Amino acid sequence: MTKELEHQFVTELENNQNIVHKVCTLYTNDRDSHNDLFQEITIQLWKAYPKFRGESKFSTWMYRVALNTAITLYRKSKRRVKTQDYDSVIFKIxxxxxxxxxxxxxxxxxxxxxxxxxxxxxxxxxxxxxxxxxxxxxxxxxxxxxxxxxxxxxxxxxxxxxxx
Amino acid sequence: MMDELELLKKDWQKKDEHLPKLSFNEIHKMLWKKSSSIVKWIFTISILEFTVPHLLYLLPGMQDSIDIYDKLGIKNISTCLWVVGYAVTFYFIFLFYKRYREISTLDNAKNLMEKIIRTRKTVKYYIIFGLTFLFITCVMIIVGIYLNDHILEVFPTENPDVSEEKFKQIMLWAISIFSVLFIAFMGGIYFLLYGILLRKLNKNYKELKQLEV
Incomplete structure (x- = not known):
């Protein structure tokens, strides 16, 4: 049952990962922090997943948890050196x-x-x-x-x- | 500005192909990583704050202090105080746990922040209670020493030349200064710790709250 839930969750997150990446892009300034925040959001989404139970769309629910994590729960673990070219990679035209x-x-x-x-x-x-x-x-x-x-x-x- | 934001929106919605792509396995691995959210921090620090002061009483030296209470004639009143102290502590732990459980990322941003602040306030009141309790205990000891006429029997000293009166005075001052410094130090650490931990949250909460005015 847990295995099934895990599989279902990871598949849904894999398909909707762009939402989380976009939040990370806005709230962090370098690749390490981006990955850190992505991981924290994934943990929070997974923790909340048993309560999700499809009342709203998976993506709608993701917006809320992802933003809550970025705004309120996330703490930068380390001070990091800002990588100069990071923005230009993400915001490539x-x-x-x-x-x-x-x-x-x-x-x-x-x-x-x-x-x-x-x-x-x-x-x-x-x-x-x-x-x-x-x-x-x-x-x-x-x-x-x-x-x-x-x-x-x-x-x-x-x-x-x-x-x- | 409207046009520029619209332009940004159009571009933003085309961003998908430039975003990183994580594989199923990469995401799956993340599920079991440890969270470093501030809620986790508050929980860990609070548990330490609830347990560490009580663990101190398990130290062997603490048995001596109970003997000292007995000799100072404040054993009964200090026992009563401890019973009340433990009852209040358990009440705080219960309240803290209840509020902690209410924190949910599924709430809207403002509710989530309010619940975190409320949980932290429970610990804050507990700390204020703990420091007050410590203060009362110190006052009790000071009064006990002040009213005791055989102070050298309570605190045997290796220097037999010192007069009882002088020794009493030194003890009163030493304990007073130590307790004030200790309480101020503990309070300072506590407020500094949470000040740093919740700076971002408080700032964002204020911003949302300001909109209501």
Whole structure:
């Protein structure tokens, strides 16, 4: 039974691992921390899995546990040296769509997002993942109105970072 | 800005192929790794805080201090105090365990933070209780020494020249200073430890909380 559950869980996580990788990309600055956070999220997902029981979609449930781990539970285990080229690997622009202005713009945007606070990053992340304000508010535990207010503030803050 | 965020969104959703890909086996291996979450830390530190002070009483030297209580004439009152102390400790352990069990990553971010803070507060109150308890014990010993007229019998000294009065004074000062320093030191370590551990959580919780105003 446990073996079966394990197999089922790992298969689902393997298929949906992009969500976790994207959270790790936003909340860490180097490959080691990325792997560390991925591991911690996996542990937390596995611990919560018996309670999951398919009430919502596996991916919906993953967003919540992954963000909770990144925002609240995760502690950086060691101070790490920041690898310079890390961002450029993750945020690579596809060659066939290469547009220097657009690429520059995107690079700056990604850098600006990385400078945001933990909660602000969560909002942007859910927005980028095309979640509506209802889901954003439910994930963070705030009202829909407050989620909109906060999102507007985040946009303003991004604007300030981009045009100091 | 709207356009730029939309541009980012479009690009973000095409990112999948650049993300790392872990195999089934790589993920499977992670299931049995140890968690290093702050909840785990709080749990471990709290268990230490609950047990270490009580383990001290198992040390052989502690038996002597019970004899000293007897000689100072405060044995009965200190026994009562210990019974109350243990009862309160068990109550705190029960409350801590109950609150710890309520922490769930399936909660929304704000609830999760609230439950962690509440669990930590249980330990905080326990520490405040423990330090108060220590303080009362010290005061009791000080009063016991103060009211005792045969202090040299309680604390046999190797220096027979020192007068009873002088010895009593030295003991009173030494114990007072030691207890104040010890209590301040323990309290300091405790608040520093949790201050560092929960700095990130407190900051994020405040940010969510501020939205409600």
């Amino acid at each position: 596809k060659a066939d769509e290469y547009d220097p202005t657009e690429e520059e713009q995107l690079k700056l945007m990604y850098q600006a997002v990385k400078q945001l606070g933990d909660i602000e990053k969560a909002l942007v992340f859910l927005y980028l993942e095309d979640k509506d304000y209802r889901e954003i508010s439910e994930t963070l535990g705030i009202t829909e109105v407050n989620a909109r207010v906060k999102m507007n503030r985040v946009k303003k803050k991004l604007r300030t970072i981009l045009n100091p």
